[in-house]
Amino acid sequence: MDRRIFPLALGALGIGTTEFVIMGLLPDVAKSLNISIPQAGHLISSYAFGVVVGAPVLIAFAAKYPPKKILSYLMIAFVIFNGLSALVNDYYTMMIVRFLSGLPHGAFFGVGTVVATRLAKPGKQAQSIAMMFTGLTLANLAMVPFVTWLGHQLSWRYAFGVVSVLGLLTLISLKFLLPYMDSLRTTTLKDELEFFKSAKAWHIIAITGIGFGGLFAWFSYITPLMTTVSRFDKDFIAYIMVLAGAGMVIGNFLGGVMADKMRPALAASILLTAMILALICVFFFSENQSVSLVLTFVCGALSMAVGTPVNIIMLRSAKNSEMMAAAFMQAAFNVGNSLGAFFGGLPLEFGLSYSYPSLVGAGLAGIGLLLCLAFMKKYKPVI
Template structure:
């Protein structure tokens, strides 16, 4: 990773930490502010809703300004609203600060994706984008478990204070290390939105929303799966999650390397197909502790490896709408998170065991593979024939 890309990765570390740490601290938050755990769970949804709303709007409003200034502004908002979460006096206020914290999430990655691709050496764009997402993988590997420990043993508010501190360091390194670039928007907002009037744009977003939802069907219920089916002790789950985080680090590197050497859409097909197989294996063999540990690592690897390839697909097709397209992708990732958790939870309503969400995830990933194949047939093959 270059010095220029480091601030983007650091921003990803802060964003990944605040997005996922709340899941491990829900009981602490619920107890402290006097609500039930299901009600406290709405804080997760509030953040995701903020991402979906903020990503396209903030990018559209800021695209006429230099990207360095825009990224610093987004991180200022992120830092400020996370700080407000540390002092939120009640549930309603915390709900609002979580929503506001999510607003700059997708916008930061949307602008950062294009900036990273511009800073990359020729033929290394996907790996540069993967470098930016390194922060997310490190968050899941180390920072989320560490901050969860601090929040649980001292106070949950310290978790958001640590995130705010990461935000401050990100602002400093953005200012010092990120080079100045020209305004990224080369067309008017109206012209930029033209791409999103096409079926092709929504086809890409649908691949993410449904196909990538397969991994969230598994990940959303990983703790009860490991406890009730694999028979691990509850106290060991945090350590197993570190294994998933290690897989994500490997997957991030793998996805970037593959997308620079092969057609990114074909890379997505390959990785989604591997995910289908892995999730079916989870369904069949989760009763084995050894196989479960291996599959946690494998699924963690596949979970993040598709990030760089699908971003390259969007950049290659959106052209002048690349920055807005990358922001919409972040919104789609959060939609896939919600859809995966929802559909993955349906078997549980019928008292089926916790390995069934992974079977639902495999089905969603199969739909993703089909959508990718249709994309190649309807667009990429057609573009080749025109040339």
């Protein structure tokens, strides 16, 4: 890995850990705060809403500063709010703190995505972005399972303490490894926002927000799915999260290569189709433990593979607005996070089994695919 990208990947490791670890600890959090598991799922949505709000707003105010300075201040906020997540004792305060924890997320990736492309060799921009997101995949491969295990053995609060430490390490690496760059803003804020008056911008955001809702409908409830439907012991969940993370590592590499080798919209369409099929299989075959494990790996791979192609679609479409576009994409991913957690939880409110969120996810991914195919038809000469 390019040592200049390492601080971005380390930040992605911390962000990925705080975003996904609560999914593995959902029953523990629910029990500790005296709420139901679907209510605990709202904490996922609260974090995602923080990302949606924070990504464009913070970029709008901060983009005039050098990226190294922006990323450092975002990490300071990340450390503070995740530290508070380890301390609160009631549901409503936790909702507020998780919202605040999400604010730096999208802005960090928004700035980091553009920095990664500027540091990349010609023709390797997608793979450079994927390199940054390696931290996100390693979070799911190693860090999330570790802190999930730690949370089960001691307390879920330790998970957020670990996340805060990762934030501190990111601050140190930003200081010593990330090169200085002038402000990435090349136009005025008003000019940057002009792109988002177009139907094209919101078409890409809709593909991302709805399509990724399919992933999060499944992943938000993976722990109760595995313990109640697949009948794995609770202590085995950490290993299942390792399996999902291993899939994400492979998928991240696959998505970067596909986005550089073919039209990104075509790559995204292929991967969304595969996601639909995989989520339908989760619904029908999760009672079989062996098949359930295979599907966990496959769904993990597909979840990360789609990310790079849709990011490239947006960056190529938003000339002179790349940083704001990348921020909006992070907001869109977390709209998907929020939609998936919310709609995936609806069948559970009606007493249906934990296999049903994946069926909801297949429907959301299906809508994302239709939007992607329509985009390809309309903008074929460009993307």
